Amino acid sequence: MKLTFFGGAETVTGSKILIEVNYKKILIDCGLFQGLKELRKKNWEALPIDLNNLTSVILTHAHLDHSGYLPLLVKNGYKGFIYCTKPTRDLTEVILLDSGKIHEEDAKRANKYHYTKHKPAKPLYNIQDAKDAIQKLKGFDFDKWFPIDENILFKFVNSGHILGSAFVLLKINEKIIVFSGDIGRKHPIILNPYKYITHADYLVVESTYGNRVHPTSTIKSKLLKYINHTYSKGGSLIIPTFSVERAQEIIYILSVLKQEQQLPKIPIYLDSPMGVNATNIYYSHKNHHNxxxxxxxxxxxxxxxxxxVQASRTIVNDESPKIVLAGSGMLTGGRVLHYLNKMIEDQKNSILIVGFQADGTRGRALLSGDSELKFFGKYHKIKAEVFKINEFSGHADQSELLDWLQHFKTPPLLTFINHGEPHQSQALKTKLKTTLNWKCTVAKMNEVYYLN
Structure with missing residues (x-):
């Protein structure tokens, strides 16, 4: 057996892990790179995998950095199925269609306003490519073993990160390999918490917050503080929102504040086609949340x-106070940019960041205190106030990662640490060695690891 990391190693995006055994090739996750330009350029490079010989793809969850390369995989010749949980299947459909649409629109806008050196600019993939990939999705239940062949079985176990997210367990010739995907919080806001796993011969574990412990202050009181502060200025609060999980968490907290009669009487919008669809999927999968x-x-x-679109334009041009949740969560595209185009240069407005911002994204630039932000081909002065709530994270912090890891009855033969910026992964490696005395290594991009 051997593992190769084609993404999600030494970075938090582009997750792709190839496992090869018994002449089978199985890809765990198939995500897009996001953030820094040198990472995004990798999306245009061909995967060094013979797609004719790729047996299966298994998704841990639906987020774009774990599923967003699927349309290219299928477009470039992958013929097999894509296995995932049933909620992940439904969310991935929404996410891929939205991604294809955004790629098409970005290319069209770049050509119209001539802010690209590519003549013409082309989308990475389009809506039809996304539809072709969606046709290959197959949904499975949690906590049951399913065969790939007579020697390879897979199972999904709830990881509590987003709706449908799962640890992927592979049983290969009686050895167990566990892929954590992204691990959720021990006490999530609306989801069922992650389940413990007691055995793995080999383990691949994420390290997004490998050296950090999340603050414990009350999210509800912070959110209310920023709402009231912005309302007192007569402005609007813009919340760049991840359409899956974060949007639903914020809606839930706003609904609690409304029931407690603490909210000012202003309209609240979720302006995101993907966010709307994802929210309705959450409502329909009643067994997977609380x-x-x-x-x-x-x-x-x-x-x-x-x-x-017309309703969105009306809200953008309405200058009265409001709260708007709009994608994308890292300001990499989507309708939130239209709100910022109208409101970012007015100090009475506020922007509230509620999630991780990858290096190289506009969201990271906002948090870094930049004085201007570039989008739609020009620079915009940042005069709106910028706030951040860290407590919303959907990723386990170091203490929660240790909580999950300590439930293995015996240490894995080797633990691979991935999905983290280098200092986070190294910190978790040191912690595991000193606290649990585990043998572990930080995964490196494109390096082959042989498993006994």
Whole structure:
């Protein structure tokens, strides 16, 4: 057996792990690179895998950095199925269609306003490519073994990161290899918490927050503080929002504040076609979260869901105070840029960052205190106030990673640490060696690892 990391190693994006055994080639996750330009350029490079011989693809969850390369994989010749949990199947469909649409729109806008050196600019992939990949998705239940062949089985176990997210367990010739994907919080806001796993011969574990412990202050009170502060200025609060998980968490907290009659009487919008679709998927998969029917009804009455372009334009041009949740979460594209185009140069408005911002994204630039932001081909002065709530993270911190890892009854033969910026991965490696005395290594991009 051997492992090769074609993404998600020494970085937090582009997750792709190839395992080869018994003449089978299985790809765990198939994500897009995001953030820094040198990473994004990798999306245009051909994968060094013979796609005719790729047996299967297995997804840990639906996020774009784990699923967003699938349309290219299929376009370039992959003929097999893509295995995932049933909620992941539904969310991946929404995410890939949105991604294809954004790639098409970005290329069209770049050609129209001539802010690209490519003549013409072309989308990485289009909506039809996304539809072709969606046709290959197959949904499975949690906690059951399913065969790839007579020697290879796979199982999904809840990881608590987003709806449908899972640890992937492979049983190969009686050896167990566990891929963590992204691990959620021990006490998530709306999801069922991650399950413990007690045995792995080999383990691949994420390290997004490998050296950090999340703060424990109350999210609800912080969110209310920024809402009231912005309202007191007569401005609007713009929340760049990840459409899957973060949007639903914020809607839930806003609904609680509304039930407690603490919110000012201003409209609240979720302006994101993908966010709207993802929210409805959350409501439909009732066994995979802890929301009651009444809670769902409260959420539905708190936030107006906006999909149509004309309705979005009307809200963008409305100068009265409001709260807007809009994608994308790292300001890499999407409708949030139209709100910023209108509001970022007015100090009465506020921008609230509620999630991880990868290096090289506009969201990271905002948090770094940059004085201007470039989008739509020009620079915009940042005069709106910028705030951040760290407590919203959907990733386990170091203490939660250790909580999950300590439930293995015996140490894996080798633990691969991936999906983290270098200092985070190295910190987790040191912690595992000193605390658990585990044998571990930080995964490196394109390096082949042989498993006994």
């Amino acid at each position: 929301l009651s029917e009444q809670t769902i009804q409260n959420m539905q009455s708190t936030v107006q869901l906006i999909s149509e």
